[in-house]
Amino acid sequence: MNDYLLSIRNLVTEFTLKKGVLRAVDQVSFDLRKGETFGLVGESGCGKSVTALSILRLNPSPPAQTTGSILFEGEDLLLKSIPEIRNIRGRKISMIFQEPMTSLNPALTIERQICETIRLHQKLGKKEAREKAIDLLDLVSIPSPQERLKSYPHEFSGGMRQRVMIAIALSCNPSLLLADEPTTALDVSIQAQFLDLLNELMERLKMSLIYITHDLFVISQICKDVAVMYASNIVEQTSTSELFRKPLHPYTQGLLKSIPNRKEKKRFLDPIKGMVCSLLPPPAGCKFHPRCADAMEICSREKPHLVEVEPGHLVSCHLFP
Amino acid sequence: MESEECLIKVNEIGKYFDLTKSFISKFFLGRRILKAVDRVSFRIKKGETLGLVGESGCGKSTVARLITRLIRPTFGEVSFKGIDLFGLSGKEMRLMRKHVQMIFQDPFTSLNPRKRIETIIGMPMEIHYQMRGREKRQRVLELLQMVGMGADHIDRYPHEFSGGQRQRLAIARSLALNPDLILCDEPVSALDVSIQAQILNLFRKLQDELGLTYLFISHDLSVVEHISNDVAVMYAGKIVEFAPTTEIFASPLHPYTQALIASRFGDRKEREKYSMKGEIISPINPPGGCRFQGRCPQYYGKCSEIEPELRDLGNGHYVACFRKDLES
Numbered sequence: 001m002n003d004y005l006l007s008i009r010n011l012v013t014e015f016t017l018k019k020g021v022l023r024a025v026d027q028v029s030f031d032l033r034k035g036e037t038f039g040l041v042g043e044s045g046c047g048k049s050v051t052a053l054s055i056l057r058l059n060p061s062p063p064a065q066t067t068g069s070i071l072f073e074g075e076d077l078l079l080k081s082i083p084e085i086r087n088i089r090g091r092k093i094s095m096i097f098q099e100p101m102t103s104l105n106p107a108l109t110i111e112r113q114i115c116e117t118i119r120l121h122q123k124l125g126k127k128e129a130r131e132k133a134i135d136l137l138d139l140v141s142i143p144s145p146q147e148r149l150k151s152y153p154h155e156f157s158g159g160m161r162q163r164v165m166i167a168i169a170l171s172c173n174p175s176l177l178l179a180d181e182p183t184t185a186l187d188v189s190i191q192a193q194f195l196d197l198l199n200e201l202m203e204r205l206k207m208s209l210i211y212i213t214h215d216l217f218v219i220s221q222i223c224k225d226v227a228v229m230y231a232s233n234i235v236e237q238t239s240t241s242e243l244f245r246k247p248l249h250p251y252t253q254g255l256l257k258s259i260p261n262r263k264e265k266k267r268f269l270d271p272i273k274g275m276v277c278s279l280l281p282p283p284a285g286c287k288f289h290p291r292c293a294d295a296m297e298i299c300s301r302e303k304p305h306l307v308e309v310e311p312g313h314l315v316s317c318h319l320f321p
Numbered sequence: 322m323e324s325e326e327c328l329i330k331v332n333e334i335g336k337y338f339d340l341t342k343s344f345i346s347k348f349f350l351g352r353r354i355l356k357a358v359d360r361v362s363f364r365i366k367k368g369e370t371l372g373l374v375g376e377s378g379c380g381k382s383t384v385a386r387l388i389t390r391l392i393r394p395t396f397g398e399v400s401f402k403g404i405d406l407f408g409l410s411g412k413e414m415r416l417m418r419k420h421v422q423m424i425f426q427d428p429f430t431s432l433n434p435r436k437r438i439e440t441i442i443g444m445p446m447e448i449h450y451q452m453r454g455r456e457k458r459q460r461v462l463e464l465l466q467m468v469g470m471g472a473d474h475i476d477r478y479p480h481e482f483s484g485g486q487r488q489r490l491a492i493a494r495s496l497a498l499n500p501d502l503i504l505c506d507e508p509v510s511a512l513d514v515s516i517q518a519q520i521l522n523l524f525r526k527l528q529d530e531l532g533l534t535y536l537f538i539s540h541d542l543s544v545v546e547h548i549s550n551d552v553a554v555m556y557a558g559k560i561v562e563f564a565p566t567t568e569i570f571a572s573p574l575h576p577y578t579q580a581l582i583a584s585r586f587g588d589r590k591e592r593e594k595y596s597m598k599g600e601i602i603s604p605i606n607p608p609g610g611c612r613f614q615g616r617c618p619q620y621y622g623k624c625s626e627i628e629p630e631l632r633d634l635g636n637g638h639y640v641a642c643f644r645k646d647l648e649s
Contacts, residue, residue, distance in 0.1 A: 043513035187376035187601075188540065192584035192592055214513065217585075258518035260547035262570075262586065268525055269547070271518030275483055 004071070005175060005208050006032040006055070011068040013047075013054045020280050024050040026232040027068075029306075034175070037202060037209040039223030039240065041216060043276060047232040048212045052178045055210075056093060057085050072176070091121040094169040098181040100161035104153040110164050111149040114171060121172045136167040141197060159190035163197070173205070180212045195221050216255065220244060228252050231277055231287040234306060238313040248315045250292045286318065294319060328367040328534045329388070329502060333360045334397030334407075336383055340605065355605045357383045359558040360397070362631070365502075365551075368528065370535040372549030372566065374542060374581070376601055380558040381538045385504040388536070389423055390414050401502070419449055422495040426507035428487030432479040438465075438490060439475045445497040464493040468523060485516035492523065496531070504536045509544060521548060542585045546570055551637075554578045557612040558604050560631060564638040574640045574647065576617050611643070619644050 013025040025047045032038050040048040053059045054066050057077065070077040072093065077085065097103045105113060114133040118124060124132065130149070137145030140163040153161055162182055169177055179198075183191040199222060202209055211223055219226050220240055227237040228249065236249040247253045254272035274291040277283050283290055289299035298318050306316040340353040358380045365371045373381045386392045388399055390406065399406040401421065409417060425431040432441055442461045446452040452460065462472050468489040479487060488508060495503055505524070509517040521544065527533055539545050545552055545566075552569045554562045554577065562575040573579045576595070583595040597616040608614070610625040617624065621643075629641040640647065 043515065188542065189376065189580055189584045189597060193596075196589065196592065216514075255514055258514045260521075260543045262543070262546065265547075268522050269518040271522065272515040273519075275485060275516060276513075 003033060004031045005034045005073065006210075007069075007071040008055070009069045009071075011051065011054060011066070011070065013050050013059060013064055013066045015059075016063045016065065017280075022279050023282070024232055024279070025054060025066075028229075028232075028234055029068075030227055030234065030237065032176075032208050032210065034208055035202075035206045036225065037211060037223045039219040039226040040210065040212045040229060041214065041219050041226060042229035043214055045276060045279075046229040048229050049180050051229075052095065052180055052210060052212055055178065056089055056095060058089075058095075087121075090117050090169075090174070091172040092174050093176045093178065094172070094174045095178040095180065096162070096165045096169050096182045098184050100158060100165050100185070101153065103165060104161060106153050109150055109152055110156075114149075114164070114168050117168050117171045132171070133167075136171055137164075139170065139201070140164075140167045142167075157190075158186055159194060162186065162194060166198070166201070170201070170205070170207075174207065176208045176210070178210050178212070181214070183218060184213070184215070191218075198222060216244075216259065228255070231279060231282060233287060233316060234314075235288065235316050236314065237306065242313055246313075248309060248313065248320060249288075249317050250294050250319070251288050254291075254293075286316075326367050327364040328402065329536075330362075330364040330400040331384075331388065332362050332398045332400065334384070334387055334399060335359050335361070335395045336380075336387055336392065337395045351606075353605055356558050356607055357604060358387060361555075361558075361560050363553050363560065363563060365534055365536060367501075367534055368532045369550040370528070370537050370548055372545035372552040373536060373538045373555060374540060374545050374552060375555035376540060376581075378601060378604070379555045380604070381555050382506050384555075385423060385506050385536060385538060388504060389418065389421055391423075416449075419498045420500050421502045421504065422498065422500040423504045423506065424488075424491050424495050424508045427511050428484055428491050429479075429511075431491055432487055434479050437476055437478060441479070442490065442494045442497055445494065449498055460497070461493075464496055467496065467527070468493045469519075483516075484512050485519060488512060488520055489523065492520075492527070496527070499531075500533070502534045502536070504538070506538045507540070508537075510539065510541065517544070524548060542582065554581070557602055557607065559612055559641065561613065561642065562638075562640045563631065564640075565636075568636065568638055574634070574638070574644070575613075575642045576619050576644070577613050611641075621645070 009029045011025055011028040012023065015022045015024060028051055040051060042048050050059065055070055055077065059066065066078060111133060114136060115129040118129045118132050133149060134145045137148060142148055142160060142163055156164060183194050186194060213219060223240050226240045226243050227234045230251050236252050247256055257270040258272065260269060272291050277287055277290060285300040285302055286304050289295040296318060304316045304318050306314045307320065309315050309320045336358040338355040338357060340355055341347045361384055363371060373384065375381050387394050394407055397407065406417065439458060439461050442464055443457045446457055446460060461475060465472065465474060470486065470489055482490065509520050512520060537548055549566045552564065552566050553560050554575065556577050562569065562578045569578065570582065573582050580595045580597045583591045599616050602612060602615055610627060611629050614620050614624045623643050629643050631639045631641045633639055
């Protein structure tokens with residue numbers, strides 16, 4: 001039990017809005033071992049990004065309120081003071097975001113931006129920080145790093161900017177990296193390059209990774225374990241290979257059927273009917289029941305719990321009591 | 322590319338943007354010409370779908386905008402039902418737009434937030450057929466039903482709908498004038514997977530029922546493979562490969578197509594085999610020869626000297642490449 005790097009239990013994040021209380025993350029629990037990669041997959045608004053932001057306590061509070069426990073290296077992040085959590089952000093846990101252009105400051109050279117993080121957390125001189133920055137750019141395969149340090153973000157292409165973002169994220173050798181849709185804004189070929197680079201870095205640096213995406217294909221490329229989220233709950237959690245081989249939750253099955261299948265070509269796809277439910281207020285019972293083809297009477301009454309159906313395969317559905 | 326029942330034939334169209342700012346910069350820096358679309362040709366048969374794929378900035382949206390003449394072409398001709406669209410006067414073109422409609426990527430910006438759905442979908446009928454009142458409302462209701470929306474949606478505003486519903490509304494508007502051809506510019510890219518599948522099914526259903534012809538622009542290869550009869554691959558303003566869908570996905574010939582398909586569907590080994598170096602070239606004053614030369618794993622001397630043209634390799638497979646094994 002103690003070899004977990006990160007252990008999240010009953011995480012609830014709520015936003016108090018004028019219209020009521022919106023529960024964006026509802027009773028989410030999962031564990032992550034050192035050096036492993038964990039994927040959070042789901043459609044927009046399902047709470048996957050808020051989960052990551054909750055880990056770093058980046059949700060604006062108020063209106064956000066987070067309860068539960070997030071044990072990182074044995075200590076609860078939710079109990080830390082602001083200076084303590086600041087010391088963890090960027091040093092032990094760092095994050096890369098979806099849109100590299102808006103996460104970099106357009107008015108500063110990337111040297112300033114990389115060195116800022118390094119010098120904030122490590123006692124290094126200007127020169128040493130600069131050398132470290134060059135090493136980092138080299139690590140993320142940016143050609144001629146020495147010259148590129150003086151460049152501004154607009155002088156980089158999207159793929160290169162995302163590499164600069166990883167360089168900043170890796171600058172203090174964090175033990176956990178949170179990646180929030182880092183390849184969504186990139187073209188397919190650049191995306192593949194980026195994923196190969198990330199895979200290589202994970203192996204080399206023995207880091208743990210939480211990878212957030214809506215793209216099941218990307219999950220299959222990079223994650224060992226995966227949790228599928230729907231309307232702020234985890235509905236299914238297992239190893240990636242198992243998820244693709246034998247999806248159990250009707251929502252996961254629907255998602256997989258929504259992607260055109262290369263092997264058995266059909267004229268019409270078999271999508272999930274309807275659309276994502278409102279969370280203000282959420283439907284009673286299982287939140288997926290209004291869209292579920294297998295819905296039973298109990299589904300609209302009682303909320304299912306995440307239970308281990310097979311070893312290592314957790315599902316939250318009344319079909320699997 | 323000759324064929325009988327083609328609804329539209331696009332013949333060597335091009336769009337150059339002159340970025341030269343002033344006489345002085347022209348003198349010192351020379352002319353800066355952005356070749357967004359450079360001699361692009363294709364044809365779409367009636368009732369079929371052509372998928373146009375390529376990475377961002379390769380000119381695929383510009384092609385759609387040229388066909389509808391939302392931007393002025395630099396050269397070329399587009400023959401639609403035998404009429405040259407580029408030769409029409411502004412007034413004639415406006416009448417022609419009845420038959421050629423467009424759907425845009427982002428349904429949040431393509432619907433006027435201050436108008437009700439009835440006005441948005443009814444507007445084209447008002448302009449082209451002077452349809453008003455009950456008759457118009459009736460037709461809007463019909464269209465809403467056709468795209469799977471309820472009659473109670475007619476008096477609402479766009480902000481009351483989700484992304485998928487808005488894209489349905491945009492589709493309803495494009496159908497309002499019974500067009501023959503619909504140019505779809507990344508119509509499902511902004512949508513979630515489960516909604517994307519619903520919209521793709523809707524496109525299929527409408528094609529079956531109304532005999533529509535689509536130009537389907539997308540960067541998502543699985544979507545294009547699902548929906549298209551033929552696929553054209555664009556790179557830096559040029560079409561580099563054109564073939565029937567099953568053919569192009571089973572045996573892609575251009576190194577760029579190979580790399581694209583490997584990076585989406587291949588495993589790591591395949592990706593390495595076909596990997597491209599570097600990034601997409603700037604279309605401003607492109608170098609002579611093949612535009613892909615700097616990234617191509619199969620590059621040799623000839624590629625930087627002559628520009629490869631699309632040529633037919635039989636069974637409708639066209640490729641613009643000097644690969645040695647294709648040369649003989």
